[in-house]
Amino acid sequence: MGMSVTISVATEQDAEQIFKLQYLCFQSEAALYGNYRIDPLVQSLDSVRQEVAADCVYVARLGEEVVGSVRGSVTEDGSASIGKLCVHPRLQGHGIGARLLRAAESALAGERGAKRFRLHTGHRSENNLRLYRRVGYETVGTSQGSDGVPMIVLEKAAEAYVATA
Numbered sequence: 001m002g003m004s005v006t007i008s009v010a011t012e013q014d015a016e017q018i019f020k021l022q023y024l025c026f027q028s029e030a031a032l033y034g035n036y037r038i039d040p041l042v043q044s045l046d047s048v049r050q051e052v053a054a055d056c057v058y059v060a061r062l063g064e065e066v067v068g069s070v071r072g073s074v075t076e077d078g079s080a081s082i083g084k085l086c087v088h089p090r091l092q093g094h095g096i097g098a099r100l101l102r103a104a105e106s107a108l109a110g111e112r113g114a115k116r117f118r119l120h121t122g123h124r125s126e127n128n129l130r131l132y133r134r135v136g137y138e139t140v141g142t143s144q145g146s147d148g149v150p151m152i153v154l155e156k157a158a159e160a161y162v163a164t165a
Contacts, residue, residue, distance in 0.1 A: 003063050005096055007103045010057035010069065015049040017066035018059065022048070025086035032124050038147045040084055056080075056112065058103045060087065060096045067091050070100040072108045072117075080105070080114035080158070085128075092127075098135055109158040116158055120151040129154075 010018065026040040051057060051071055060068030068087040074080045082104055087096045108114040120143060121128040129152065137154035145151050 005060050005062050005067060005091070005094075005099075007058055007060050007099050009107075010052050010059045010066075012049065012052055014057075014059050014066055014069075015052045016045065018052065018057070018069045019043075019045045019048045021066055021069060021088060022084060022086055025089065028089070029122060029125060033122060033149050035147060035149060038149060039145065040086075042147075056104055056107050058100055058107070060091075060100055062091070068096045068100050070097075070104045072104045072114075074108055074112040074114050078113060078115035079155075080108040080112070080117045082108070082117055082119040085119075097131055101131075101135055105158065114158045116155055118153065118155045120145075120153045123150045123152050 022040050022043070026038060030036045030038050030041055054073070056072045058070050059066045068091070070082060070085040072080050072082040082101070085097055085100060087100070105114075105117055108117065117137070119132065119137065121132065122145075123142070132154050136156045138156065139152055140155045141153045143151045143153055
């Protein structure tokens with residue numbers, strides 16, 4: 001490839017690239033469920049900007065191009081909600097998603113005091129489920145997204161990060 005992918009904290013200048021990448025990446029999820037109104041596809045650019053400003057947001061870069069992103073925030077009970085993990089389709093399967101997850105988990109535990117990490121994915125999203133299980137997440141329940149998609153809820157403890165922080 002020539003250049004290596006770097007992981008860093010997102011800046012407000014990244015919001016538009018994150019917005020466009022998210023729209024591209026979640027097309028396959030929408031097709032999987034026959035639902036093009038899933039949350040990542042209907043989120044506004046202003047909403048993405050607000051998340052970049054307030055939440056823990058990391059991006060993967062290939063040169064100047066944002067090729068991956070993830071977001072997280074910590075609730076009052078110490079749970080970190082991680083979401084909208086996406087990697088450009090041409091770069092999937094190279095460990096970028098796992099690297100983004102680790103960066104977000106480390107920051108959420110070390111800087112924001114998360115005690116556990118929680119995320120969700122659609123029940124048919126086998127590649128997502130495989131990644132999450134490979135990095136230590138376990139299914140703890142199900143829910144239904146506001147878009148009507150049945151979701152699997154996964155969690156893992158943050159102890160490994162807290163101990164090293």
